[in-house]
Amino acid sequence: MxxxxxxxxxxxxxxxxxxxxxxxxxxxxxxxxxxxxxxxxxxxxxxxxxxxxxxxxxxxxxxxxxxxxxxxxxxxxxxxxxxxxxxxxxxxxxxxxxxxxxxxxxxxxxxxxxxxxxxxxxxxxxxxxxxxxxxxxxxxxxxxxxxxxxxxxxxxxxxxxxxxxxxxxxxxxxxxxxxxxxxxxxxxxxxxxxxxxxxxxxxxxxxxxxPTNTAIHAAGSTPNRVGNRHPISAPFDTYAGSDGLVVIAVANDRLFGVLAATLGRPELATDARFATDGLRSDNDEDLRTEIEEFTSTHTVAELCTIFDAAGVPNSPVLNFTEAIDGPITAGxxxxxxxxxxxxxxxxxxxxxxxxxxxxxxxxxxxxxxxxxxxxxxxxxxxxx
Incomplete structure (x- = not known):
């Protein structure tokens, strides 16, 4: 051993x-x-x-x-x-x-x-x-x-x-x-x-x-397919960059304010549609439009650099080989x-x-x- x-x-x-x-x-x-x-x-x-x-x-x-x-x-x-x-x-x-x-x-x-x-x-x-x-x-x-x-x-x-x-x-x-x-x-x-x-x-x-599906069921609903988004939080999904998809994961109001500022749209944090996590989830498609107006003009690598600097949780979508052999797992x-x-x-x-x-x-x-x-x-x- x-x-x-x-x-x-x-x-x-x-x-x-x-x-x-x-x-x-x-x-x-x-x-x-x-x-x-x-x-x-x-x-x-x-x-x-x-x-x-x-x-x-x-x-x-x-x-x-x-x-x-x-x-x-x-x-x-x-x-x-x-x-x-x-x-x-x-x-x-x-x-x-x-x-x-x-x-x-x-x-x-x-x-x-x-x-x-x-x-x-x-x-x-x-x-x-x-x-x-x-x-x-x-x-x-x-x-x-x-x-x-x-x-x-x-x-x-x-x-x-x-x-x-x-x-x-x-x-x-x-x-x-x-x-x-x-x-x-x-x-x-x-x-x-x-x-x-x-x-x-x-x-x-x-x-x-x-556990998330259990919580949805306990609240009286049946969990359904929602794609890559989180079923009860937003923005928590994949978003279109100019050359692929980037993951953004924001689950509280403070962090959403950071994201809004990073997008150059600080007013989104006080927009009535997006004021709370529940409202952001209810208005997810409107929020996607606002986010992708920014993300679609940058490559995934550029977006990850921008969001890392701001402290916004993010990721490219890697395949297994990229994950296990790439820099993210180095050391x-x-x-x-x-x-x-x-x-x-x-x-x-x-x-x-x-x-x-x-x-x-x-x-x-x-x-x-x-x-x-x-x-x-x-x-x-x-x-x-």
């Missing part, structure tokens, strides 16, 4: 999860120093090993989600492998799974099964709709959850169709909440000696990720390269005492750590 402080360095994880939500969570734990053992199907492994894009050293997608982990092959339906898995889990602190509800029980790997051999286990279950209820056994993918949660219907422009967010945000958010739930349960275990079963439904997570130490594959991936987004916790273990070959299942390596037991 490098010199960063890793807050989970005494934690061992048995990770039965596949593809994205679970592996994203356990990658977060591995970066924080947890010893993560990825339990994979013999001969095939996690499906994400076979998902592109690929280089000559394998899937870049798999590398980004499984850096810092160890791989054990195990046939979960084989009785001998099952007994060995239970022996191994006795040495673990955490189990993570994203089977469809009911499958873990059929495999003899439910929370109750694991608790019988490891009473203080922290067990995390990630699924589309939770472990109970009428929808529990429905299959779910990210796009399904975006559609069912209302996020898709409120994303895009009014004249266009509902739009999927341009990332598997339901999966990733479920992974973040899983890592949070696991860490919280480990803290609880330290205080009480008790384990816990953490149930992470993707639908519930995606609903929780919409942030955001990426690292896997020693085995040469694939570049993002490091942990949080800093601990000013440094990013990072694992230096390479992405594992399938079954590279099978010896751990044959004879689990002893570990120091934490005195909870």
């Amino acid at each position: 490098d010199a960063t402080k890793q807050l989970l360095s005494e934690v061992r994880v048995a990770d039965f999860s596949r593809v994205l939500a679970g592996p994203y969570a356990t990658a977060m734990l591995a970066d924080q120093g947890a010893e993560v053992f990825k339990i994979e199907m013999p001969g095939h492994g996690d499906d994400s090993r076979h998902l592109g894009p690929f280089t000559e050293t394998g899937s870049t997608y798999f590398t980004s989600l499984n850096r810092g982990k160890r791989s054990i092959e195990a046939d979960l339906k084989d009785p001998v492998a099952h007994e060995k898995l239970l022996d191994f889990i006795r040495t673990c602190d955490v189990v993570v799974e994203n089977f469809r509800p009911g499958v873990a029980a059929k495999l003899g790997l439910s929370f109750e099964d694991i608790k019988a051999v490891k009473p203080d286990i922290v067990y995390a279950s990630i699924s589309g709709f939770g472990q109970t209820g009428t929808q529990a056994k429905r299959p779910a993918y990210d796009t399904v959850i975006q559609a069912l949660s209302g996020l898709m219907s409120s994303t895009g422009f009014p004249e266009d169709s509902p739009t999927r967010v341009g990332e598997s945000i339901a999966d990733v958010s479920a992974g973040v909440f899983a890592a949070f739930g696991i860490s919280s349960a480990l803290f609880h275990r330290q205080a009480t000696g008790e384990g816990a079963h953490i149930d992470i439904p993707m639908l519930d997570v995606m609903l929780a990720m919409q 942030r130490d955001l990426t690292t390269t896997d020693a085995r594959t040469g694939h570049t991936h993002l490091r942990h987004p949080l800093l601990v005492d000013g440094a990013r916790p990072t694992t230096t273990l390479p992405v594992p070959h399938l079954g590279e750590h099978n010896d751990e299942l044959r004879a689990p390596r002893p570990r120091t037991t934490i005195d909870w």
Whole structure:
């Protein structure tokens, strides 16, 4: 490990999860120093090993989600492998799974099964709709959850169709909440000696990720598509420059006064149409006309320089490559390269005492750590 402080360095994880939500969570734990053992199907492994894009050293997608982990092959339906898995889990602190509800029980790997051999286990279950209820056994993918949660219907422009967010945000958010739930349960275990079963439904997570839409609903309205603008604040949108779009984000009256002065139109701050945030939002199209009279005569780069100098929050609209490789992230130490594959991936987004916790273990070959299942390596037991 490098010199960063890793807050989970005494934690061992048995990770039965596949593809994205679970592996994203356990990658977060591995970066924080947890010893993560990825339990994979013999001969095939996690499906994400076979998902592109690929280089000559394998899937870049798999590398980004499984850096810092160890791989054990195990046939979960084989009785001998099952007994060995239970022996191994006795040495673990955490189990993570994203089977469809009911499958873990059929495999003899439910929370109750694991608790019988490891009473203080922290067990995390990630699924589309939770472990109970009428929808529990429905299959779910990210796009399904975006559609069912209302996020898709409120994303895009009014004249266009509902739009999927341009990332598997339901999966990733479920992974973040899983890592949070696991860490919280480990803290609880330290205080009480008790384990816990953490149930992470993707639908519930995606609903929780919409506080603005929740507020609109609570006020008696249904959130609708409003394009790039903020649904309740203005000016908070993309505006036309002479060569592209610039983001302007103003959410209070004082800052609107600064923007008005910067536009050379200080009188806009006292215009009856724009006197408050609510009025500005109600008169958003009139406000757009006033703003674009100025912005349309300048390039995006010029506008960003002008607004930066005035202290008005702004941005060009970057693509991912421009964001990750450009000057905006320079010096942030955001990426690292896997020693085995040469694939570049993002490091942990949080800093601990000013440094990013990072694992230096390479992405594992399938079954590279099978010896751990044959004879689990002893570990120091934490005195909870």
